[in-house]
Amino acid sequence: MKRWLCWLALLAPAAQACELPGGAAQRVESRKHTVLYRTVPLRVGEHFTLEFAVCPAPEAVRVDAWMPVHRHGMNYKAIVTALGGERYRAEGLMFHMAGQWEFVFELRAGGATERLAHGVRIE
C-alpha cells in the first residue's frame, strides 16, 4: 500500500503541492510547472508588485508582461527576488495602458526555458 501511495505522489502534478499563502491566487499550469500569483488591485500607470510561487522551483525566473494586440511590452523591467522555497516577488511592473495584458513567467530548469502566460484585463 505504501509503495502505491509513493507512486501516486510521484505521478501527481506539482500543482497539488503548490501554495501561495495569503489568500486567493491565479493559477497557471503546464506539465512541468505550476505558477500561483497574486497582485494588488491593478491600476493603469501605477507600479505594482507581483507575489508568486513556482512549483517546483526552477533554476531561474523572469517575469514580464505585454499587450498581444498592441504588440508591445511594459516600459519597465521587473526585478525578481527569491523569497525562499518556491516563493518569489517581482517589483517594478507597470501596465501603462488599459486593455488586455498577458503576464509571462519565464522559467529555466534542466537546460530548458518554459514560458507560461496568463491574461489579465485592465480597465
Next chain:
Amino acid sequence: MRWIGLCIAVLAQGALAFTDAQVRAIASHGPWPPAFTADPSNRVSGDAGAIELGERLFFERRLSVNGEFSCSRCHQPERNWTDGEARALGLSRVDRNTPSLSNVRLQRWYGWDGANDSLWAQSIRPILDARELGMGAQQVAKLVRGDTDLSCRYKKVFGALPAEDEKLLVDIAKALAAFQETLASGRTAFDEFRDALVRTDPAGIEKYPQAAKRGLSIFVGKGSCNVCHVGPAFTNGEFHDTGIPFFIEPGRVDPGRHEGIKKLRASRFNLLGPYSDDPKRTTATSTRHVVLEHRNFGEFRTPSLRNLALTAPYMHNGRLATLRDVVNHYSTISPDRLHSDGEAILKALKLSERETQDLVAFLESLQDGGGSYRRKGFAENCIP
C-alpha cells in the same frame, strides 16, 4: 448595480446611452482636483516659504544669462503656462513645443522625452540649457549669494547658504518646483458631469452639452482615446509614437524618448542620485526599472488634456495648430507613418464632420474657468 441604474437614468432622459464599461471609464477620469501630496524627493515641497521663493525666481529675469528672460517667457500664466509658439524661443529656438505647467506635479516624467524624473530636476534643465536661460551653476549661485532678498529667503527656507554652487542650484530648482506644484487647474464642465454621473444625478447629467456627451462617447468608445489619456489628468504619463514626423530639419531628427532615457540615466540629478531628499528612494521606482528599447525612438510623452484649449499649437513640435487639426490627425492617420516595429495602437478613426465637432466639443469641456493664478506683487522685502 448602481452603474446599471445609472445607465437607465441616462437613457430615461433621452440622452446618450453609455455602456457600463464606458460609465466606469468616465468615472475613472475623476474626482478632480486630486489631493496634494508632498514630493518626498524635495524637502521643501509644500513649504510656504519655498513656494514664495520659487514664485519670485520663476519670474526673475536675472535667472537668464542676458538678464532678459525668466521661466515665464515660455510658461505664461495666461496661456495655461505655455507660449503659443510651435517651438519655444529662449536665447534661441529650441526643438520642441513648450509643455504646460498646469497640474505638473502629477507627472512621473518631465519634458516631452522624460529625460527628468522629478519636477526639481526638470527645473534645472532650462536654466542650464544654452538655448533657453543659458546660465551655469556658478552664475546662479552668484546671483543668490549676491542678492540680499534672495539670499535672505534662501536661508529661511533651506538654512545656511552652501559652499557648493551645484548644491545651491539644486535647492533653487527645488524652490521653483515647490511653486510649480501649486499650479493646478480647476473644475470643469466635464468634472461636474462626471460627478453627477457617479452620484446618479439626472439634473446634473442633463446640464452637460449634448455635443460634449457625444464627443465623450467617442473618446471612451470608438476612438479609444482613453487607452493612453487615462485617469483624472487624462494621461498615462508614458510615451508613444503618434505618427508626427520627428524630423526637426533636413538631416536632423528628434529621437524623443530614446534619447530621454539615456539622458535620465546619465543625469546626476535623477532620483537615484545624491540630490534626492528621499533617503529610501521610494519615488525612484520608475527610474530604477525603466528600460531602453529601439521602439522608444520617436516616442513622446502623452500630455494631459486638461485646459487643452488654451495650449495651442499641439504635439511635441507644435505641428498642429488647432484642436480640430489634432482630431483630424487621429481621424486620418496612416499606419505607414508609424514605426514598423513599434506599437500597433493607432488606426485612422475616420470620423465624420459631426463626430469631429463633437470630439472637439468634449475636449473643450475640459477647460476650467481660467484665471485661478494671480501673480503676487512681491512688494515686501525679506526680514532676516
